[in-house]
Amino acid sequence: MEKIYKLVEHYFDMKITSELAEETGWHIGDGSMNYYHGKGFYQLRGHIEDDKDHYVIRVKPLFEKLYKVKINLREMLSTRVFGFQIWNNNLVKIKQELGLPLGKKFSIEIPSLFLQNNLLIKSVLRGIFDTDGGIYLEKKNNKLYPRLYITTISERLANQLITSFSLLGLRATQYSQLYNKIFNRQKSYIITIRGPDMFKKFMKIISPRNPKHIKKYKLFLNSKNL
Numbered sequence: 001m002e003k004i005y006k007l008v009e010h011y012f013d014m015k016i017t018s019e020l021a022e023e024t025g026w027h028i029g030d031g032s033m034n035y036y037h038g039k040g041f042y043q044l045r046g047h048i049e050d051d052k053d054h055y056v057i058r059v060k061p062l063f064e065k066l067y068k069v070k071i072n073l074r075e076m077l078s079t080r081v082f083g084f085q086i087w088n089n090n091l092v093k094i095k096q097e098l099g100l101p102l103g104k105k106f107s108i109e110i111p112s113l114f115l116q117n118n119l120l121i122k123s124v125l126r127g128i129f130d131t132d133g134g135i136y137l138e139k140k141n142n143k144l145y146p147r148l149y150i151t152t153i154s155e156r157l158a159n160q161l162i163t164s165f166s167l168l169g170l171r172a173t174q175y176s177q178l179y180n181k182i183f184n185r186q187k188s189y190i191i192t193i194r195g196p197d198m199f200k201k202f203m204k205i206i207s208p209r210n211p212k213h214i215k216k217y218k219l220f221l222n223s224k225n226l
Helices: 002-012 018-030 052-067 089-098 118-132 155-167 196-206 211-221
Strands: 031-036 039-047 074-076 081-087 133-140 143-152 173-177 188-194
Touching (some): 018 089, 018 118, 031 089, 052 081, 118 133, 133 211, 143 155, 155 173, 188 196
Antiparallel strands (some): 031 039, 143 188
């Protein structure tokens, strides 16, 4: 653990903060990295429409603040994503030291560094939900019934999410499915939080920053659930 702290401070002159935890959550959701011809390549990309505001308002300024780099956000029309790509050996190295894998994220998990206290846990969960989470409002008995979900191909991450939500007093359930087009036929794990009370509690505790989630929450609050 001490080695990780020293590396973070040496390469980026930064401390282990809730902002770094949130940014790590973004990586767990939308990020990927690897080395090509000895050069570190990093990318963070979300949905071209749904996540654009989040990347412009939240992701770009915080990422640049943390890593002291300039990033250029752009639309990638062929893959329908919005985000950025950057060549940076130090960035990839520090993320490796944190415990984040190169290449495919089949067994990615929240680094233990960000599970040390509730503030860091909330922040990393916020980052994951803002990039890899969703809210579905189902019409039920003339009301809107909310279901929050996070989908992952990592069983380790799924188990961590269940445990972390439970520690924060959020009741979550997990199920898996063998076939999912989004995940290229890989087995996926879906973590869900259901019901009006849990939805309100989740929004208060986790406090998502992605405008698409905030918009859904306002829609719910303005419905007949009040």
